[in-house]
Amino acid sequence: MLQVANIRANKEAYIEALKKRNFDAAGIFSEVLELDETRRSTQAELDDTLAESNRISKEIGLMFKNGEHQKANLLKEKTAGLKDKSKTLSEKLNETSEALTKHLYNIPNIPNDLVPAGVTEDDNVEVFKEGEIPVLAEGSLPHWELAKKYDIIDFELGNKITGAGFPVYKGKGARLQRALISYFLDKNTAAGYTEYQMPLLVNEASGYGTGQLPDKEGQMYHVTEDNLYLIPTAEVPVTNMFRDEMLSEDVLPVACTGYTPCFRREAGSYGAHVRGLNRLHQFDKVELVRIEKPENSYAALDGMVEQVKDILRDLKLPYRILRLCGGDLGFTSALTYDFEVFSTAQDRWLEISSVSNFETFQANRLKLRYKSADGNKQLAHTLNGSALALPRVLAGILENYQTPAGIKIPEVLVPYTGFDMID
């Protein structure tokens, strides 16, 4: 959520920047500023009314103390009008504030200067590429065939127990996934991130805090009996730890990492590209979350990108980094880098990580601020990124490491798996 004061101060520059998202902000900005104007004048009027009735109440109190009951009762009658007035005004204030917030919820974050203009994912800009795409032997298979051949992931069994998109990992498949999670967490904690285990269900307030609610309600599983939501990413519980917090400057930067399963309804997204592990309703992910001072947040973003690079180098997977264009950029993000690993057998790139700087966009909604030594209070910057999302990394490993003799295990994982080949 943008800050109204910033919209007022940078209206033209913001309108220009939002064009990169193909978002025409001129109209909604005018409405926002007008509503804010109304809100403030209504507030002022209400304050005056309340001040008046506070003053009278005190007077009445004094009169009763002095035994001037008649005088007091006379004055009481005067307050009736003030009461009505303040009731009307506070209703108007609520309506205006609600309308204002609703408008603000509909305005996406201002893209960073680095964000290229563009409409679809085809306009994303490749900024880095590394790793060799292996030449596979004749008869190499996509991961869902490999999963069946070596009996390590059972999609049908998941269908039976729950439904499509809930695979069952088995034997060395299960072990490999657990190895990856441990390895990612070790790697992240070694880089200074503190490990967390978070609740997998969150309340409504948390959903609003990170912006899943109210708009993307349909993407989360909703436990209606208790009004809780299954998390679509660890970002939700982790970031919400800091909701309504005033951090002291010296705890920054905050760096968290956590493994959680993620649950996504993915309503309506079915088709050729969702086979196997490509898109699931439940999957595992290790997430990074950082809270930074504004002046450090872009250096921190680069640091997170390096962290993910480091992991992919360790795993010796061919990958590329894309800078998302305005059209593909997430609603809340100012700048996002997507990591894609090459799926050899499918001959396509698979997104495995998304690293973003939200600047103050999330912090404003969360009321996440910090106090500097001089007592100055301001919104912090929040960032997050996947390090990494499991299923597609698994798919990449299965496909890229396949040999006629079986699937080799990346060297760094062997201490975690205890075996070096799936055969």
Added chain:
RNA sequence: GGAGAAAUGGCAGAGUGGUCGAAUGCGGCAGUCUUGAAAACUGUUGAGGGUCACACCUCCGGGGGUUCGAAUCCCUCUUUCUCCGCCA
């Protein structure tokens, strides 16, 4: 799940209808003293909105109500604690 108690500033803890945004203690900050530190003493110290700055408004777990006036009374929700039941 049942029965009871509670929720107040960074923390502890008073306050049961009228100068209470809130005593007191601890902590924090500033000063006195000291070569320096500690101790002691003195002062200061919640948040949000608003204003050039004041004024002023809001906030005592959340929401609603009674009243001229609510931290204080009523309703409701949430959370915590104690006892009972159940349980990995």
